[in-house]
Amino acid sequence: MAEERTPNFIEQIIDRDIAEGRWGPAGDSSVIRTRFPPEPNGYLHIGHAKSIWLNFSIARRYGGRCFLRFDDTNPAKEDREYIEAIQEDVRWLGYAWDGPVRYASEYFEWMYELAKELIAKGRAYVCELSAEEVRQMRGTPGEPGKESPWRNRPAEESLDLFERMRAGEFPDGSKTLRAKIDMAHPNLNMRDPVMYRIVRKPHPHVGDRWCVYPMYDWAHGLEDSYERITHSLCTLEFENHRPLYDWFIDAINEGREEKIHHSQQIEFAKLLLTHVLLSKRNLLAMVQEGIVRGWDDPRMHTLRGMRRRGWTPESIRAFCEEVGVTKYNSLIDFGRLENAVREHLNAVAPRRMGVLRPLRVVIENYPEGKVEMMDAVNNPEDPGAGTRKVPFSRELFIERDDFMVDPPKKFFRLRPGGEVRLRYAYWITCTGFEADPQTGEVVLVRCTYDPQTRGGEAPPPAPDGTRRKVKGTLHWVSAPHAIKAEVRLFDRLFRAEQPGKATGDFRDDLNPDSMEVVRAMLEPALGPEPASDEPAWSDGIRRFQLERHGYFCVDPDSTPERMVLNRTVSLKDSWQKAKKQ
RNA sequence: UACCCGAUGGUGUAAUCGGUAGCACGACAGGUUUUGGUCCUGUUGGUCCAGGUUCGAGUCCUGGUCGGGUAGCCA
Numbered sequence: 001m002a003e004e005r006t007p008n009f010i011e012q013i014i015d016r017d018i019a020e021g022r023w024g025p026a027g028d029s030s031v032i033r034t035r036f037p038p039e040p041n042g043y044l045h046i047g048h049a050k051s052i053w054l055n056f057s058i059a060r061r062y063g064g065r066c067f068l069r070f071d072d073t074n075p076a077k078e079d080r081e082y083i084e085a086i087q088e089d090v091r092w093l094g095y096a097w098d099g100p101v102r103y104a105s106e107y108f109e110w111m112y113e114l115a116k117e118l119i120a121k122g123r124a125y126v127c128e129l130s131a132e133e134v135r136q137m138r139g140t141p142g143e144p145g146k147e148s149p150w151r152n153r154p155a156e157e158s159l160d161l162f163e164r165m166r167a168g169e170f171p172d173g174s175k176t177l178r179a180k181i182d183m184a185h186p187n188l189n190m191r192d193p194v195m196y197r198i199v200r201k202p203h204p205h206v207g208d209r210w211c212v213y214p215m216y217d218w219a220h221g222l223e224d225s226y227e228r229i230t231h232s233l234c235t236l237e238f239e240n241h242r243p244l245y246d247w248f249i250d251a252i253n254e255g256r257e258e259k260i261h262h263s264q265q266i267e268f269a270k271l272l273l274t275h276v277l278l279s280k281r282n283l284l285a286m287v288q289e290g291i292v293r294g295w296d297d298p299r300m301h302t303l304r305g306m307r308r309r310g311w312t313p314e315s316i317r318a319f320c321e322e323v324g325v326t327k328y329n330s331l332i333d334f335g336r337l338e339n340a341v342r343e344h345l346n347a348v349a350p351r352r353m354g355v356l357r358p359l360r361v362v363i364e365n366y367p368e369g370k371v372e373m374m375d376a377v378n379n380p381e382d383p384g385a386g387t388r389k390v391p392f393s394r395e396l397f398i399e400r401d402d403f404m405v406d407p408p409k410k411f412f413r414l415r416p417g418g419e420v421r422l423r424y425a426y427w428i429t430c431t432g433f434e435a436d437p438q439t440g441e442v443v444l445v446r447c448t449y450d451p452q453t454r455g456g457e458a459p460p461p462a463p464d465g466t467r468r469k470v471k472g473t474l475h476w477v478s479a480p481h482a483i484k485a486e487v488r489l490f491d492r493l494f495r496a497e498q499p500g501k502a503t504g505d506f507r508d509d510l511n512p513d514s515m516e517v518v519r520a521m522l523e524p525a526l527g528p529e530p531a532s533d534e535p536a537w538s539d540g541i542r543r544f545q546l547e548r549h550g551y552f553c554v555d556p557d558s559t560p561e562r563m564v565l566n567r568t569v570s571l572k573d574s575w576q577k578a579k580k581q
Numbered sequence: 582u583a584c585c586c587g588a589u590g591g592u593g594u595a596a597u598c599g600g601u602a603g604c605a606c607g608a609c610a611g612g613u614u615u616u617g618g619u620c621c622u623g624u625u626g627g628u629c630c631a632g633g634u635u636c637g638a639g640u641c642c643u644g645g646u647c648g649g650g651u652a653g654c655c656a
Contacts, residue, residue: 006595038654074655131654140652142583155594176654186584188652197654216656240651241583267586271650272593322605326587329649333592336606346619383620412617417648423615456615473615575617 008325032064040082042090050271053320056095068097075203089303094313105206126161143186221245224263232263237271274497275334310553310568315341345551353475354522354546358397366394366450376424395479412471420472427453471555482521489516
């Protein structure tokens with residue numbers, strides 16, 4: 001309603017349908033009905049998010065309905081675990097389906113009766129060819145296939161056989177029900193496709209009630225029909241299946257008193273991202289080979305992984321909206337997804353200070369034992385987020401990268417003799433440092449502070465009117481108050497835009513530094529107990545911006561004794577970029 | 582060598598009936614800034630090719646080129 005966005009090609013079709021009254025009274029958009037129909041055979045990933053977003057946002061746009069339906073037609077591959085996980089992930093993304101969860105398996109009886117109608121009409125037959133024979137007789141693109149010897153058996157015989165298939169009289173794979181279409185059809189899907197196969201496997205939803213299971217092409221249009229889906233949205237690889245989708249519904253309706261609902265299938269391009277692998281096979285390989293720690297590893301682009309990494313549902317939805325829907329197979333730069341989460345988190349994430357690689361600093365003219373509580377802004381983008389108190393004392397930690405003995409040009413951080421601002425605290429000047437005699441590594445920096453700069457304010461101008469300036473502002477943590485934490489710094493899992501494209505093996509493109517674990521020092525507000533002014537997150541996960549570093553969330557591995565933070569994404573860093581040039 | 586689909590700056594996506602090719606991201610250059618973040622301003626750069634129809638074509642027609650999909654008793 002609110003958005004002025006121009007309608008995508010699917011919405012344009014729907015607009016026309018509504019104007020013409022194709023699905024109900026002309027002008028009534030509330031008849032629009034979509035569905036998200038996952039097979040419960042794996043965890044949802046960012047690619048599914050696009051489909052979820054599309055179906056649910058269309059229903060919302062038109063005031064229609066969107067169902068969640070498990071397309072559970074193949075018990076050999078499906079599992080209860082996924083039925084639970086998928087619902088959880090859809091909810092996490094922020095969507096509520098209309099009514100109960102639907103299951104294709106609950107429509108099997110109806111489908112079975114319709115199959116018998118087709119047999120009776122001579123549009124389907126029981127075939128006794130083996131899988132291998134069917135494959136060989138299908139022909140190839142360019143040359144026609146051969147007809148099954150069972151193709152023209154009497155309808156009564158097929159009917160009898162089909163009933164006995166269901167009754168469990170025949171072994172797995174021994175017979176199939178096939179549609180009688182055209183073995184010379186240029187579209188391979190139309191060469192007498194299999195409608196039912198015999199499979200004896202316990203089904204995750206309906207148990208052992210069935211031993212014949214419908215194939216996708218036969219089942220899917222019927223599922224849509226049963227639920228009176230108006231627009232059945234799917235990905236481009238089903239384009240060649242649409243003629244069959246339509247053929248089945250038309251064949252059923254031919255000569256039938258009571259017509260069944262005929263949804264319109266519309267195909268769109270699935271989400272393709274650089275630096276990411278989403279296929280079930282590759283995801284599984286990464287888990288099984290220990291490349292990642294599991295399906296919810298923060299480097300994985302399963303929705304579970306992204307949730308643990310700190311991605312927000314809001315940012316994923318905004319990303320889908322941003323990249324849009326077309327029939328063009330585009331490859332989206334992963335940076336777009338990172339931008340989306342930065343944009344959301346920049347607006348709402350509370351700012352905190354945390355030192356990832358600590359370097360000790362002593363303020364030599366600051367009294368020992370003195371502690372001042374400094375006022376720090378929680379979010380400069382949101383004045384309503386308020387302020388907090390941060391303790392300051394004589395001994396601090398600053399970032400190792402923020403001090404250099406012999407810095408390059410344009411380095412505005414701390415150096416011997418140099419002055420910088422400590423954010424919300426004081427201006428300090430470096431008076432010396434100590435290095436490890438063995439390694440040369442700096443282990444301590446000595447500074448003095450200017451009491452006139454409390455809060456980080458510039459000191460009053462000198463009598464001659466000149467004003468002192470500092471170029472750099474550093475974050476810091478008071479050493480005696482610091483909270484020790486484990487911080488996991490994640491980076492892309494793959495270095496190549498298209499992992500595996502160069503050599504054929506994605507393992508060759510793995511980023512060896514996709515996870516770095518550091519012992520960090522955090523300000524007290526980052527303790528195990530949420531501060532009272534932290535925002536309420538839709539999923540209850542605590543998220544922060546560590547100033548000058550990036551966005552982080554609290555990992556479930558955290559305990560009251562030890563905080564564990566995950567870096568969702570770093571801040572943009574024009575200094576890093578400048579250094580590389 | 583079959584069938585289906587697609588093609589607009591670096592990337593993604595708009596352009597009503599055929600009528601000024603726009604927006605976002607990136608890159609680059611400035612400005613603001615107590616985060617080298619954010620924000621603001623500016624610059625850069627595009628209709629796959631060849632014909633045709635038309636006063637006028639990204640849009641319509643014809644032919645090509647390039648890219649994707651399709652030969653599971655998977656979905």
